[in-house]
Amino acid sequence: MAKVLVAEDDPLTLAGIEVLLASSNFQVAATARTGVEALDKLATARPDLLVLDVEMPERSGLDVLRTLRSRGDQRAIVLLTGSIKDARMQEAMQLGVNGLVIKGNAPRDLLLCLEAVAQGRRWFDQDTLQRAMELAQSPADRRDPLAALSDRERAITALVQRGLRNKEIAAELGLTEGTVKVHLHKIFHKLDVRSRTELILLAKGDVQ
Known part of the structure; x- marks a missing residue:
């Protein structure tokens, strides 16, 4: 059962x-x-x-x-x-x-x-x-703006959207704060953003 x-x-x-x-x-x-x-x-x-x-x-x-x-x-x-x-x-x-x-x-x-x-x-x-x-089958401009991210990177992005800092994200996902920083660097690079604010706007679909 x-x-x-x-x-x-x-x-x-x-x-x-x-x-x-x-x-x-x-x-x-x-x-x-x-x-x-x-x-x-x-x-x-x-x-x-x-x-x-x-x-x-x-x-x-x-x-x-x-x-x-x-x-x-x-x-x-x-x-x-x-x-x-x-x-x-x-x-x-x-x-x-x-x-x-x-x-x-x-x-x-x-x-x-x-x-x-x-x-x-x-x-x-x-x-x-x-x-x-x-x-x-929708046009490319409707695609997920976070499509390039891994599952873990998506989870970190979602927690950034909730306003959590690196230490809090680390505790939530069972990671070290240093590992979170590495993931954020990769996320910024993949999505071509320079700050947490830009990341949040992109994830919401407010940035093209």
């Missing part, structure tokens, strides 16, 4: 997921209300799969996905969302998210998604998948 960590800040949605999984081949190993709590519970819960709400306090589901991939953690991750913006969807795909379920369809789709993911396949809401395919 696969163990699942479910991170969802809405109590009713969380309770519904627990009821849904209670009669399935999946065991809820732990629950969390924030992204930070989800990361904190990984070591003790040791889940095989994670179901993460995209919008959560402190750290979003996408933040958790980004952090785990930057650490080399390739556990299966399913995002749960009411809706998702194109840029976030693209980043989730690039980070190797294993599934995405729309909350309104969760009673019908969540188990289907988890079963597919547990078998090593990827599963996405059909409308979302169609949008992803359309975006993949």
Whole structure:
């Protein structure tokens, strides 16, 4: 029986997921209300799969996905969302998210998604998948401005966007402060930016 960590800040949605999984081949190993709590519970819960709400306090589901991939953690991750913006969807795909379920369809789709993911396949809401395919064929000027970055460099960039300094980024990702400085130098070089401010603007799409 696969163990699942479910991170969802809405109590009713969380309770519904627990009821849904209670009669399935999946065991809820732990629950969390924030992204930070989800990361904190990984070591003790040791889940095989994670179901993460995209919008959560402190750290979003996408933040958790980004952090785990930057650490080399390739556990299966399913995002749960009411809706998702194109840029976030693209980043989730690039980070190797294993599934995405729309909350309104969760009673019908969540188990289907988890079963597919547990078998090593990827599963996405059909409308979302169609949008992803359309975006993949979009002109070059719509492409991800951070496409040249590695998963770890993306994670560092995201933490810079949140206003964290090098020491705080190092603590968040389990790195030394010196290693963070090296990564930032590489990021600046790859993206042709000269400061943290320019990096933040580029990541937001405000710099061409």
